[in-house]
Amino acid sequence: MNKRSLIGEFTKGLIEENATFKAAIGLCPTLAVTTSLVNGFWMGVAVVFVLTFSNVFVSILRKVTPDQIRIPVFVILIATPVVIVELVMRAYLPAMYQILGIFVSLIVVNCIVIARAEAFAYKNSPLRAAFDGLGVGAGFMIDLMLIGAVREFLGTGTLTVGSMVLPSKPLFEPMSVMLTPPGGFITLGVLMAVLNIAFQRAAAKRAKTVS
């Protein structure tokens, strides 16, 4: 396998190895916290931070980590940035911390973070691991924001971006089901299907123009 460029390590996490829509991992917070765009954004920020630092830590220590106990070592290395995120959020964004609650702490056992540590950071240099963590984290953040936006718009009729509410009045009767867990599953399933079809068609088109 030939090595990618650093930029390539970043961009592969966005579409090609997208955590939610391609690998379908880390679905627990994906379903639980995506009732609005803002929730999705902050959860995404937390994961980008944790994933980047945990990847770097794991990569730095990869040569001295005994193989047999690598998973416990990963968990401790992941827990460090998670605690930082948790404390910072509790101090500066108490309202958001109330909403995300346990799911911030649960990033410790998030399978995206552990999967990137095991599959990538454990075998690559710290710089590569950092770019990989940023890329996969950013991809995950986009996924959460996308699902959150769809669910918020259909479930409340409006979309809150920063301090703006768009449109100011719901254009249609909000569908309360979209804010409940079934709505999360439906949104995730439909988006996954639509995006994968779009990716496939784009890939087919690219292959045609190359040949």
Add this chain to the structure above:
Amino acid sequence: MADKLLITSSPHIRAAKTVRSIMLDVVIALVPASVAAVVFFGVKAFGVLAASTISAVLAEYLYEKAVKRPVTVGDLSAVVTGLLLGLTLPPAVPLYVPVVGSAFAIVVAKQVFGGLGTNFVNPALAGRAFVLAAWPLHVTSAWLNPLTMDAATGATPLHAFKGGQAAGSLVDLLIGNRLGSLGETSAIAILLGGAYLLMRGVIDYRIPVAYLGTLGLGVFIFGKPGALFQGDPLRGILLGGAMLGAFFMATDYVTSPVTPKGRTYMGIGAGLITLLIRYWGDYPEGVTYAILLMNLATPLIDKFVVPRYYGYAHDVAARRKANRAGGELS
């Protein structure tokens, strides 16, 4: 020469029945209930039925075009799904409710799982469950008074009945002169359609009989608050959506067991769940979820209810003995 010899497995005799002819029979059987709905609830009822049917067909067409599959609108299964969904809705719902419900039923509950024959739940009921969860207020309160067609306030007769109050005369219940969803009010119209389907051999009597029998028995035992064995089984069956569900939804080929015994079990199970939801649950009526849950149980029922092979003995002990002896048992 070799290709002239055609070798196929049985069956070799084919009936003239096609998906289209069966679906056409179901549409014909739904005509009395639809007509009754329009007679009692007027032009709004027609609007709901038209919106749900047209959008179901349109959703099927657009989806199959979008994913480049052969368009199967001609087999009329989408018409049946749309019409059935419309019949489960109250007359005064805003029209986007049937439209979204039909689109959900066709695209998410049916086509995504491979289209007709591979859907794991009844699409019409899945669509109803979705709109019920999306706009609970509309789907459980947009009633119209029959004939006068003005907005009705207050509880449906099923609600009153569960509270132990009188719930209208039997004649009104039979012809459909009561509050309710479009297709569920007129028992006679449903029975007409059901009889037609039974006569044409489209549905099996076991599911509706087991379903309504179980429900009736349960209502008789538990139907009166504070007293056992004093309920009114007839009103228990006639009120609510059990009749429509038993004849037209629980009998869906794709999502009901294939064996006769399995179908009886499905009917009994649906009856029990309806009873549970009605009397001990939060929802006013449980037919939708009862049938959906039994749809999910169908593969399990088919797995455990295996019919006896032709020529084998009833008696398991005798069969074992015969096997041990190594002989055939006639």
